[in-house]
Amino acid sequence: MKAFISPTHDVPWPGNAMIRGLLKQHHDRAERSIEILAALKDDLRLDCQFVPRAAERPVELFEVHAPDYLHYLETAWDEWSKAPEASFEVRPYITTNRYFPTLRTHIPVTLAGKYLGDGGSPLVQDAWSNMNGSVDAAVAAADAIIAGERSAYALLRPAGHHAMRDLAMGGCHIANTAIAAQRLAKRFGRVAVLDIDVHHGNGTQQIFYDRDDVLTVSLHGKPETLFPFICGYADETGTGAGEGYNCNLPMEGGTAISGYLGPFDHALERIKDFAPGMLVVAAGFDTFRHDPFGNLDIDTADYALLGDRIAQLGLPTLFVQEGGYKVDTLRANVNSLVEGYLKRQGA
Ligand SMILES: [Zn+2]
Structure with missing residues (x-):
């Protein structure tokens, strides 16, 4: 396995996140990456490639996200900071709503409400550059798989799985995992x-959601208990051609590995039935x-079990x-x- 390290993996994220109504220092701390890099480089002794900044944006960025949204992300902080006494981070404080669903003024304050979907997704200076560093790492790792690597790990910050086509959520602005999957779908x-x-x-x-060439499966704490709170239900199964190609497996709070493995194995069965050419794992460790x-209630040793079962799929990953x-x-x-993954893969 090769690891691809984002050029921005360890840059500080100076913004705040609103958690239960309180503004707190953003939890996406640079130390996260430093710890993960130590695992990949020093413990697992993977071939770690420090990805340089790509000269051009990959076409998949524009296929996954709307052009007006990307333009906003690129320009928002500069526009916002021109206002007198503007805060150091772009943060919505008015949004469209059920009475005023249409935006009639396109000024920084309304655009923030349109494109930044919650209190944990502010934009700070250099945010565009940082999020594109994540894209560069995801694309470099995907390209390694396309070139024949059996497995790869993209270490990047900020993450991306909450980022929608034209809306930032959960501290995610650009959908790195989806961009990689989009690129890989062309090959596999x-x-x-x-x-x-x-x-x-x-x-x-x-x-x-409306595609049958990319199966999306998510295991997570049920929406009644965890962010994003408004989606992630089991009956969200896809639409149109994508009907049946989205699988949500929400779980009760407190679920330990004994309760987790049932849904996890169900997820793997769904993937087997789909018979994909390769697998992308959105690797979060907040379980x-x-x-x-x-x-x-997942413990450290449990992750080896998950890695082992992922490897049993026998797919480029x-x-x-x-x-x-x-x-x-x-x-x-x-x-x-x-390690759980590699032990099985090598067996
Ligand atoms: Zn998470």
């Missing part, structure tokens, strides 16, 4: 995305029992970094998942 025809982050992969779901943003916020255990948890 059918691609499966297995999202094991504790939060519903709502962005990946939406982007492929860990002590994660401050999760509510499941790309792991793309998503969440995981218990910083001092990220290294051990990443190590466990990847």
Whole structure:
């Protein structure tokens, strides 16, 4: 397995996130990446490639996201910061709503409400550059799989699985996992995305919701208990040609590995039945029992079991970094998942 390290994996994210109504320092800390890199480089001794900035944006960025949204992400901070006494982060404080569903003025304050979908997704200076660093790593790792690598790991920040076609959510602005899957679908025809982050992969779901060439499967804490709260139900199964190609497996809070493996094996069965050419794993570690943003009860050793079962699918596999916020255990948890995967793959 090769690891692809984003050029922006360790840049600080100086923004805040609103958690239960309180503004707190954003939880996507640079230390997360430093711990994960230690697992990939020092513990697992993977061939770690530090990805340079790509000269051009990949076409899949424009296939996955709407052009007006990308233009907004690129220009928003500059426009916002021209206002006197503007905050250092772009943060919505008015949104369209059921009485005023149509935006009639396109000024920084209304555009923030249109494109930034919650209190945890502010834009800060250099945010566009940072999020494109994530894209560069995801694309480089996908290209390695296309070139014949059996498996790859894309270490990147910020993550992407909450980012929708034209709406930022959950600290995610650009859908790295979906961009990789889109690129890989051109080579492999059918691609499966297995999202094991504790939060519903709502962005990946939406982007492929009407397609039958990309199966999206998400295991997560049920919406009544965890972000995004408004989606991730089992009856969200796809639409049009995509009907039956989205699978949500929401779980009760407190679920430990004994309860997790049933839905997990069900997810793997769905993937087997789909018979994809390769697999993308949206690799979040906030299922860990002590994660401050999760509510499941998965332990470090359990991740090896998951890695082992993923490897049993026998598919080329790309792991793309998503969440995981218990910083001092990220290294051990990443190590466990990847080691479990590699042991089986080598067997
Ligand atoms: Zn998460």
